[in-house]
Amino acid sequence: MRGQRPPVAEKGAPRVLKEFTMVRVALTGLGFMGKTHLGVYQRLPEVQVAAVCDGVKERLAMTSLDAGGNIAASGGKIDLSAARKYSDYDAMLGEGGFDIVDICLPTYLHAAHAIKALDAGYHVFCEKPMALNGAETDKILAAVKRSGKLFSVGQCLRFWPAYTEVKKLLDSGRWGKLQYAEYARFSAPPGWGWESWLLDGKRSGNAALDLHVHDVDMLLYLHGKPRSLRSNGVFERDGSISHIATLYTYDGFVVTSTGGWNCSDSFGFNMRAFWVLEGATIELDFSKDPAVMVYPKGEQKYAVTLLEGDGYYHELKDFVEGVSKGRGSGVVTGESAAQSVKLCLLEIESAQRRKELSVRL
Numbered sequence: 001m002r003g004q005r006p007p008v009a010e011k012g013a014p015r016v017l018k019e020f021t022m023v024r025v026a027l028t029g030l031g032f033m034g035k036t037h038l039g040v041y042q043r044l045p046e047v048q049v050a051a052v053c054d055g056v057k058e059r060l061a062m063t064s065l066d067a068g069g070n071i072a073a074s075g076g077k078i079d080l081s082a083a084r085k086y087s088d089y090d091a092m093l094g095e096g097g098f099d100i101v102d103i104c105l106p107t108y109l110h111a112a113h114a115i116k117a118l119d120a121g122y123h124v125f126c127e128k129p130m131a132l133n134g135a136e137t138d139k140i141l142a143a144v145k146r147s148g149k150l151f152s153v154g155q156c157l158r159f160w161p162a163y164t165e166v167k168k169l170l171d172s173g174r175w176g177k178l179q180y181a182e183y184a185r186f187s188a189p190p191g192w193g194w195e196s197w198l199l200d201g202k203r204s205g206n207a208a209l210d211l212h213v214h215d216v217d218m219l220l221y222l223h224g225k226p227r228s229l230r231s232n233g234v235f236e237r238d239g240s241i242s243h244i245a246t247l248y249t250y251d252g253f254v255v256t257s258t259g260g261w262n263c264s265d266s267f268g269f270n271m272r273a274f275w276v277l278e279g280a281t282i283e284l285d286f287s288k289d290p291a292v293m294v295y296p297k298g299e300q301k302y303a304v305t306l307l308e309g310d311g312y313y314h315e316l317k318d319f320v321e322g323v324s325k326g327r328g329s330g331v332v333t334g335e336s337a338a339q340s341v342k343l344c345l346l347e348i349e350s351a352q353r354r355k356e357l358s359v360r361l
């Protein structure tokens with residue numbers, strides 16, 4: 001479908017109406033992330049939400065995006081009157097009328113739903129973690145290959161302005177070599193999930209996969225693969241891990257990470273990271289304003305200016321623009337998202353076996 005971009009008000013510039021390709025999205029899973037994605041699509045003029053699907057019929061009639069997840073990215077009103085409504089995913093895929101299937105379902109449903117959509121001929125954006133295990137990630141990758149469709153995963157930190165600015169600083173070499181990096185993610189238990197699926201290790205992978213995959217994905221993005229790792233975890237009754245801490249072996253610098261959701265409700269949520277370089281220390285802390293500070297050696301500290309919007313906005317904008325131009329995301333690929341799942345699983349294995357493990361992804 002072709003549409004016309006609304007005029008951009010630029011002082012002194014001629015009013016040019018640029019043609020753009022309207023992208024039609026079908027979204028399944030109208031919980032915390034589904035509402036967050038719908039909130040983003042409302043702000044992208046090139047997107048039409050053509051269909052929505054959820055197993056809970058009342059959610060199909062929703063008018064509010066208030067979602068109650070760990071990051072206040074959603075909220076406000078939504079008008080879904082123009083979208084077709086389904087409680088049966090296969091029926092939605094069968095009737096079609098869209099270009100992208102956006103999967104915001106619980107993680108244990110990602111693989112089956114992503115593969116069905118790809119095989120039915122749709123581009124797919126799937127929430128993180130890509131899947132529960134390596135066998136599932138690889139089946140999705142095979143479906144991407146045979147379908148020739150575009151695929152990406154909601155590893156949103158790669159688009160989150162605070163992290164993208166730090167990446168630019170590290171890549172610039174301005175502050176010398178990296179000596180130490182630390183990634184942390186602390187949360188109260190995720191109480192919002194449908195049927196408490198997030199607290200069920202078999203369906204979510206618990207925090208060691210569901211929450212921690214964000215930092216694992218970021219450290220792979222910034223530093224590449226470690227040579228080995230050693231993890232410890234807080235184990236739950238079902239054997240899954242609700243808080244994990246890992247030391248990674250790299251040549252020339254040290255990386256650690258920690259993340260879990262056993263914090264008190266009154267604590268809420270925080271993500272933070274440190275990078276100690278030869279010439280400066282960089283701190284990212286979402287409980288502070290400004291969120292990213294640089295502390296150079298022998299110079300004044302300064303705050304880093306961040307792009308407007310959050311990672312959810314920028315990742316979906318990137319994918320939708322990619323679909324309209326026929327190119328995939330160069331930032332989050334199926335392969336990169338699969339590696340992040342596999343590294344989390346290796347950390348879980350290391351904690352279970354109380355052993356340092358080599359990384360071969």
Ligand SMILES: NC(=O)c1ccc[n+]([C@@H]2O[C@H](COP(=O)([O-])OP(=O)(O)OC[C@H]3O[C@@H](n4cnc5c(N)ncnc54)[C@H](O)[C@@H]3O)[C@@H](O)[C@H]2O)c1
Pocket residue numbers: 028029030031032033034053054055056059069087089104105106107109127128129154155156192193194195197210
């Ligand atoms: N990127 C992020 O920062 C971030 C944050 C939170 C969650 N997530 C991920 O997003 C995904 C969804 O998590 P959530 O927190 O939104 O969960 P949620 O429980 O809030 O929402 C899940 C929705 O799926 C629906 N559903 C369940 N089974 C269904 C089925 N078979 N068919 C149709 N609908 C069905 C439920 O009714 C519910 O509306 C998970 O993979 C999670 O890990 C990502």
